[in-house]
Amino acid sequence: MSKPVYGLGGRYAKWLISAPPLLYLLLFFAIPALIMVFAAFRFPGDYGGLVPLVDVNPDTGARELLLTAENWRDFLTFENFGRFFEDSIYLELFLKSFWYAGLTTLICLVLAYPLSWLIARSGKKTRDLLVLLVILPFWSNFLIRVYAWMIILGPQSYFSRVLNGFLGIFGIEPVSLLFSQFAVIIGLVYVHLPFMVLPLYANLEKHDMSLLDAAQDLGANAWQRFWKVTWPLSLPGVWAGVALVFIPALGMFAIPDLLGGTNSMMIGNLIKQQFLDSRDWPFGSVLSIMLTLSVLLLAAVAAWAGSRHKKKD
Amino acid sequence: MKKLLLALMMTMGAAHAADTLHVYNWNNYIAPETVKRFEADCKCKVVQDYYGSMEEMLAKLSAGAKGYDVVVPTGFAIPPLVKQNLVQPLDKAKLPNAKNVNPAFLNSQFDKGNQYSLPYSFTTTLLGYNETELKKLGIDPTSWAVIFDPKVLAKIKGKVTVLDDSRELFAAALMYNGFSANSVNPDEWKKAAETIKAAKPFWAAFNTQSYIKELTVGNIWVAHGYSNDMFQAQQDAKAAKRAFALNYSLQKEGNTLSVDNMMVLKNAPRPDLALKFVNFMLDGKNSADLTNMIGSGNPNSAAAAFVKPEIKAIAAVFPNAEAQKKLQQLNALEGKQLRELNKLWTQVKTAR
Numbered sequence: 238m239s240k241p242v243y244g245l246g247g248r249y250a251k252w253l254i255s256a257p258p259l260l261y262l263l264l265f266f267a268i269p270a271l272i273m274v275f276a277a278f279r280f281p282g283d284y285g286g287l288v289p290l291v292d293v294n295p296d297t298g299a300r301e302l303l304l305t306a307e308n309w310r311d312f313l314t315f316e317n318f319g320r321f322f323e324d325s326i327y328l329e330l331f332l333k334s335f336w337y338a339g340l341t342t343l344i345c346l347v348l349a350y351p352l353s354w355l356i357a358r359s360g361k362k363t364r365d366l367l368v369l370l371v372i373l374p375f376w377s378n379f380l381i382r383v384y385a386w387m388i389i390l391g392p393q394s395y396f397s398r399v400l401n402g403f404l405g406i407f408g409i410e411p412v413s414l415l416f417s418q419f420a421v422i423i424g425l426v427y428v429h430l431p432f433m434v435l436p437l438y439a440n441l442e443k444h445d446m447s448l449l450d451a452a453q454d455l456g457a458n459a460w461q462r463f464w465k466v467t468w469p470l471s472l473p474g475v476w477a478g479v480a481l482v483f484i485p486a487l488g489m490f491a492i493p494d495l496l497g498g499t500n501s502m503m504i505g506n507l508i509k510q511q512f513l514d515s516r517d518w519p520f521g522s523v524l525s526i527m528l529t530l531s532v533l534l535l536a537a538v539a540a541w542a543g544s545r546h547k548k549k550d
Numbered sequence: 551m552k553k554l555l556l557a558l559m560m561t562m563g564a565a566h567a568a569d570t571l572h573v574y575n576w577n578n579y580i581a582p583e584t585v586k587r588f589e590a591d592c593k594c595k596v597v598q599d600y601y602g603s604m605e606e607m608l609a610k611l612s613a614g615a616k617g618y619d620v621v622v623p624t625g626f627a628i629p630p631l632v633k634q635n636l637v638q639p640l641d642k643a644k645l646p647n648a649k650n651v652n653p654a655f656l657n658s659q660f661d662k663g664n665q666y667s668l669p670y671s672f673t674t675t676l677l678g679y680n681e682t683e684l685k686k687l688g689i690d691p692t693s694w695a696v697i698f699d700p701k702v703l704a705k706i707k708g709k710v711t712v713l714d715d716s717r718e719l720f721a722a723a724l725m726y727n728g729f730s731a732n733s734v735n736p737d738e739w740k741k742a743a744e745t746i747k748a749a750k751p752f753w754a755a756f757n758t759q760s761y762i763k764e765l766t767v768g769n770i771w772v773a774h775g776y777s778n779d780m781f782q783a784q785q786d787a788k789a790a791k792r793a794f795a796l797n798y799s800l801q802k803e804g805n806t807l808s809v810d811n812m813m814v815l816k817n818a819p820r821p822d823l824a825l826k827f828v829n830f831m832l833d834g835k836n837s838a839d840l841t842n843m844i845g846s847g848n849p850n851s852a853a854a855a856f857v858k859p860e861i862k863a864i865a866a867v868f869p870n871a872e873a874q875k876k877l878q879q880l881n882a883l884e885g886k887q888l889r890e891l892n893k894l895w896t897q898v899k900t901a902r
Contacts, residue, residue, distance in 0.1 A: 281885075281889070283630075283633075283884050283885050284608065284612055284630040284633065284634050285608065285609055285612040285613070286612055286613075324893075324897075326896060326897060326900045327896075329900065330900055387760065391764075391767065391769050392769050393767050393768060393769060413708050413754070415754075415769070416708075416754045416755040494714070494759075495759065495760070497755065498753075498754060498755050499750050499751070499753045499754070499755060499756060499899075500750075500902065502899050502900055506899075507896060510892070510895070510896070511892070512609060513603075513605045513606055513609050514603075514605045514715075514716055514892065514895070515716075515888055515889065515891075515892035515895075516605070516608065516609065516612075516888065517888075517889060517892060520892075
């Protein structure tokens with residue numbers, strides 16, 4: 238057997254085809270991310286933006302770099318990072334956002350798993366219909382769907398009135414659903430559920446059913462068949478779903494803004510506040526960097542735990 | 551032939567751009583009928599884009615947004631636009647209607663001599679409320695105590711929203727404590743932050759986007775917001791024949807006044823149409839339309855004759871001399887002060 242022969246064109250074709258997406262990521266992800274890191278060490282401009290490093294010399298009309306080896310302290314600073322650690326409110330807000338995103342991910346997983354299983358085990362026609370139904374919400378605008386939840390959860394809605402009527406029978410005070418942490422979690426789960434269902438379904442669909450038959454023949458009960466066969470095989474789908482739900486949920490600001498009460502702020506709202514309300518780009522950049530770092534740290538811990546787990550086996 | 555095609559394309563392109571004015575304005579701040587009349591008048595098309603806060607508008611324009619001709623900022627947003635060189639001086643020779651503006655609204659601290667801006671209309675920031683429910687509870691809405699005093703709030707827990715706007719909410723809390731809305735004294739700010747923290751557990755939400763709707767359907771009984779929005783909510787509730795009545799009033803401790811102004815952007819594609827629009831909106835009748843349809847306050851002397859009498863009677867829209875004394879326009883905050891307020895605001899919003 239000889240190795241498959243690729244022509245010269247073949248080797249370049251690989252790069253040629255992937256050049257546009259690579260270039261796109263470089264231009265619109267890597268470079269902006271670097272700009273953000275640089276911005277975190279600079280001072281905010283009076284009206285947003287940053288204190289300029291380059292200015293036009295009024296005498297010569299030429300553009301000049303203001304930054305020199307002597308005066309760099311006027312332009313670069315660690316102060317923005319210091320601010321993050323000088324008050325515990327920022328760390329607390331990070332923890333709260335992680336808690337919201339984690340809870341959302343867990344609820345999504347618990348809801349999506351049986352649903353994905355059902356879809357994967359349905360006949361072809363039913364399966365296509367069910368997948369279509371999962372994707373269907375994407376056809377309407379995200380904000381409109383969140384506004385619909387404002388109406389559903391509002392105190393005047395049938396849902397709230399029936400629920401509170403029911404609670405009233407047991408002498409429980411009526412609860413207010415809208416503008417609460419509960420409403421934020423409902424909104425987060427609702428928006429992210431399809432992102433858990435789709436990768437799980439893609440994974441579960443490929444499972445070899447004869448493995449389950451074999452397990453049954455060897456005397457495994459339903460729970461053992463799930464826990465020893467299906468669950469370990471589905472882990473790649475679970476991890477993909479967890480990443481697709483957890484990371485966007487962590488940075489969400491629109492849902493806490495619309496559905497949240499006075500105590501539902503998340504880290505995304507704080508970052509938005511820096512860039513809009515306070516026009517403080519450097520501190521906003523610091524918060525964004527911290528968010529990225531904490532997600533990376535979490536992923537690293539998960540990967541490390543995963544590799545240890547494998548070694549034990 | 552090629553030249554002919556090119557010329558044709560150029561004129562087509564020019565004709566396309568020739569007739570479009572891009573207005574960047576507050577949402578709910580111009581009547582559709584007024585836009586239609588201007589379009590007929592200038593034989594052009596008006597394309598509108600909206601913002602919900604000054605910060606949003608400033609952030610977008612500072613970041614270099616292009617294509618807008620006219621922008622309508624509140625007073626304190628004028629200096630940032632001027633200092634960043636984003637706007638151009640107004641050519642008064644092309645604005646004969648500028649003479650209609652009430653002199654009391656000219657020559658403000660934000661633009662001495664009105665080199666860059668002319669007033670469009672104004673709003674007050676106040677409390678809108680469910681009159682029926684507050685009467686039942688015997689709550690007087692003419693004091694900021696309704697949203698800040700825990701004793702009063704205990705009766706309406708979960709039925710109050712306040713603006714998700716650091717400047718406006720701090721101004722209200724400062725005035726409730728007897729300080730100036732424009733105070734930059736750290737101790738007074740701290741006191742205001744304490745007031746907000748103590749009241750926060752009783753509020754339903756910080757809300758800038760949907761309080762009109764929440765008031766109108768009866769979910770919320772007291773909302774901190776802008777007078778023209780309260781006007782809208784009241785009209786909507788009447789139109790929907792609700793079992794309750796909405797109303798709004800100024801607070802005895804004082805309110806903030808937002809005078810919104812028309813400015814022409816430096817990189818405006820069509821400064822000529824922009825000036826036409828500014829002049830059109832300064833016409834007495836057109837300016838009165840704004841008040842009649844959206845309930846905004848009117849800085850135009852020539853408009854008075856066209857404003858509906860029932861609107862003239864609303865104290866929050868046409869404050870009398872005594873009420874006017876208690877109205878304050880917010881100053882522009884810069885650098886350190888803005889950062890300090892931001893820190894307090896984050897503390898207030900994350901406090902349990």
